[in-house]
Amino acid sequence: MSPFLDAMTRVPPLLAAHLLLAAAALALGLTISLPLAIWSARRPGVARVALGFASLVQTIPSLALLALFYPLLLFVSGLAGGGIPALGFLPSLLALTLYALLPILRNGVTGMAGIDPAVIEAADGMGMTAWQKLRLVEAPLVAPVLMAGVRTAAVWTIGAATLSTTVGQPSLGDLIFAGLQTQNWALVLAGCVSAAGLALAVDALLGLIERGIATRRRGRVYGAGAVLLLAVLAALAPLAVPRAPTIVIGSKNFSEQYILARVIGHRLERAGYRVEYREGLGSAVIYGALSSGAIDVYVDYAGTLWTNAMRRRDTPARPAMVAAIGNWSARTSGVRLLGALGFENAYAFAMRGDAARAKGIVSLDDLVRAAPGLTLGSDLEFLERPEWAAVQRAYPIRFAATHAYSPTFMYRALESGQADVISAFSSDGRIAAEHLTVLTDPRRAIPGYDAILLLAPKRAKDARLAAALTPLVGRIPVAAMREANYLVDRDRNKVSPEGAARWLERRLGL
Amino acid sequence: MADSHSTGPSVAFAAVTKRYSGGAVAVDDVSLEIAGGAFVALVGSSGSGKSTLLKMINRLIVPSAGVVRIDGADVADGPAYALRRRIGYVFQNIGLFPHMTVGENVAIGLRLAGERDTAARVAALLDLVDLPQAFAARMPDALSGGQRQRVGVARALATAPGLLLLDEPFGALDPVTRDQLGNAVRALHDRLGLTTIMVTHDMAEGLILADRVLVMDAGRIVADATPQALLAGQGGAVADALVAVPSEQARRLRALEEGA
Known part of the structure; x- marks a missing residue:
């Protein structure tokens, strides 16, 4: 089977989730914006506030809007005594609903304002009540303009729903994000084609309804409406079937995480569990997803939790750090640290080997001297992370410029000379394969980054689950992990994370 | 259908004033009785308050003071939509749905x-x-x-409805259509026994179609007379000025005819 067709086999469940999310957001958006549009049409003051708010929302990048709902819902959940999910469907729904408001509201208000005043005077003069006027005159006259707004909202919502992947809601974005990270273009293409196809199909159906209303053809309106309804019902159907208990495995958005998620998944499947993957979660939200139970298991890195969630600045020895994190997570959220996998994926500064030799740079101390003439390429979050702050405290490094890239493109930038130094990961297969020099950290500014296996609070006491996963503890050496990562990250003969996971399992006899 | 009406209702204004928040007075203390079955023309220049006075009958405009009664009943009693369903309303911009x-x-x-x-x-x-x-x-x-x-x-x-309100009903029509439609409405008025109140800025239209012509100026009724009386110059200065235009036109047309 071609890689594209292979990727397309992953589409149906994601397409269903995508459609449900977008449809729910659009329905909620309509429920809010229709009364608001009517109210706005009657009172200019309300129109100013409502349209101003909706326009403001539109200026927030959709990715940021989704991310903002995570802390907001955590806060609200805290006020309400817990129970409100901060990840997954709810934040995605709310963010997309806000996005859908503007086009519906604006077209509704514009449409109402565009009705000939003589028609309104006639409606009043004939003795229509406010409700009759709305139902018999205003609604039918606004409907074509309003439907144009609904179409815009639908296309925007379906497009932006791909981003809900980052807050743990399955969508066609899962394919796009995973494909981008692993340079699996077939996967990216499958996600894009499906999302675009969905948007076009929904737009065409809504367009039929719009023209049906304008030309007074009821059959078209009901026909297209029925197709949309059937599509939503078909997407809902799998939810109606009772399912076996499922373990949800989380992963962040890079190859190693995808591979380890599959390794965990394979073990659990062999142990008789049904598994589901939530891939591409942001580094900042994934621990919250675990502690709230949105995911059941994932692999994090000691230093990440140490510096971000725990806000520690000291750098103890690696085993002590892992033990301290286990205590902290059990105490604060009930998350169980099952153990370290055996390798470290530390933040490391890397240079092209020839360049490092030519400049005589082997350590971060050497880098201090050379940095003013060099450009730093970092991943998207490194410059905001406490590790970078810690490095800057320990070493007075000032680069000529810094650029942020997604990890794949960061290596490209180093290779092409656009960046001289990058924030690499020590388990990255490309370090060895591309003959990079990893700079030493003589002042121990960067903490240890042991890969650690974490279980959600509700799974903490699940002995069967622990038994299925414990064999992974201490079993994965960094050399094996690097090779597996490189299978996915290299430019030629790429292997899917699934394939790399199988390879790793065979290699380690798991 | 409407033939069952013997005569349309009477309409009465008692000290009716419409003052806008800016201080402008559109209708200034108008008291007036219109008998059932009458065809009354409300004539005046733009801004004289004639449309405002008309729209206070079906509550499209609410008076600042005073009472409007139809057959003795205050129009302000009950919901506006119920009142309007008993009143026919035709206006210049038509407003067909x-x-x-x-x-x-x-x-x-x-x-x-x-x-x-x-x-x-x-x-x-x-x-x-x-x-x-x-x-x-x-x-x-x-x-x-x-x-x-x-x-x-x-x-x-x-x-x-027994009562028909016409607000510049033929204002946007060409002269031929205007004449035809005016005659048609007058015929309907007679046939259905309506009470008809027609706002127009065209004195000739009022004189030809109505039984009684009210002339408005600056929110007040400045003349109230039959067409014959107005033509005879019994309506006062404002009315005379309005009547002078069609009279002069008619005189010149006649002169052209006789000259030819």
Whole structure:
């Protein structure tokens, strides 16, 4: 089977989730914006506030809007005594609903304002009540303009729903994000084609309804409406079937995480569990997803939790750090640290080997001297992370410029000379394969980054689950992990994370 | 249908004033009685307050002070929509519902009253305003201006109201159509026994169609007389100035005729 067709086999469940999310957001958006549009049409003051708010929302990048709902819902959940999910469907729904408001509201208000005043005077003069006027005159006259707004909202919502992947809601974005990270273009293409196809199909159906209303053809309106309804019902159907208990495995958005998620998944499947993957979660939200139970298991890195969630600045020895994190997570959220996998994926500064030799740079101390003439390429979050702050405290490094890239493109930038130094990961297969020099950290500014296996609070006491996963503890050496990562990250003969996971399992006899 | 009315209701204004928040006074303390079955023209220049006075009858405008009564009952009692369903209303911009057929437009008052089987009534109403019955299936934008206003009149008369309010009803029509439609409305008034109040800035129209002409200026009634009395110069200065225009035109036309 071609890689594209292979990727397309992953589409149906994601397409269903995508459609449900977008449809729910659009329905909620309509429920809010229709009364608001009517109210706005009657009172200019309300129109100013409502349209101003909706326009403001539109200026927030959709990715940021989704991310903002995570802390907001955590806060609200805290006020309400817990129970409100901060990840997954709810934040995605709310963010997309806000996005859908503007086009519906604006077209509704514009449409109402565009009705000939003589028609309104006639409606009043004939003795229509406010409700009759709305139902018999205003609604039918606004409907074509309003439907144009609904179409815009639908296309925007379906497009932006791909981003809900980052807050743990399955969508066609899962394919796009995973494909981008692993340079699996077939996967990216499958996600894009499906999302675009969905948007076009929904737009065409809504367009039929719009023209049906304008030309007074009821059959078209009901026909297209029925197709949309059937599509939503078909997407809902799998939810109606009772399912076996499922373990949800989380992963962040890079190859190693995808591979380890599959390794965990394979073990659990062999142990008789049904598994589901939530891939591409942001580094900042994934621990919250675990502690709230949105995911059941994932692999994090000691230093990440140490510096971000725990806000520690000291750098103890690696085993002590892992033990301290286990205590902290059990105490604060009930998350169980099952153990370290055996390798470290530390933040490391890397240079092209020839360049490092030519400049005589082997350590971060050497880098201090050379940095003013060099450009730093970092991943998207490194410059905001406490590790970078810690490095800057320990070493007075000032680069000529810094650029942020997604990890794949960061290596490209180093290779092409656009960046001289990058924030690499020590388990990255490309370090060895591309003959990079990893700079030493003589002042121990960067903490240890042991890969650690974490279980959600509700799974903490699940002995069967622990038994299925414990064999992974201490079993994965960094050399094996690097090779597996490189299978996915290299430019030629790429292997899917699934394939790399199988390879790793065979290699380690798991 | 409407023939069952013996005569339309009377309309009375008692010290009616309409003052806008900016301080402008559109209608200034008007008291007036209009007998049932009368055809009254309200004539005045733009801004004289004649449309405002008319719209206070069906509560499209609410007076700042004073009472409007129809057959002795205060129009402010009860909901506005109930009042308006008993009053036919035709205005210059017509306001046909563009998303409804001519037939649906004509039947809208019946529909509001909860009547279902309206096809026969619509046909009869189209006959009444001299439109072919086949027009019922057309959309308003397929009609000429004069045809549209005929539909407007049919729509206003659908529920057989006794009172017909006309606000510059023929203002946007060409002179020929205007004359035809004016005569048609006068004929309907006589045939149905309506009380008709027509606002117009055209004194000739008022003089020709109405039994009684009220001249308004700056919110007040400055003349109240029969067309004959006005033509005889008994309406005062403002009325005389308005009457002078058509009289002078008629005189010159006659002179042209005699000269030829």
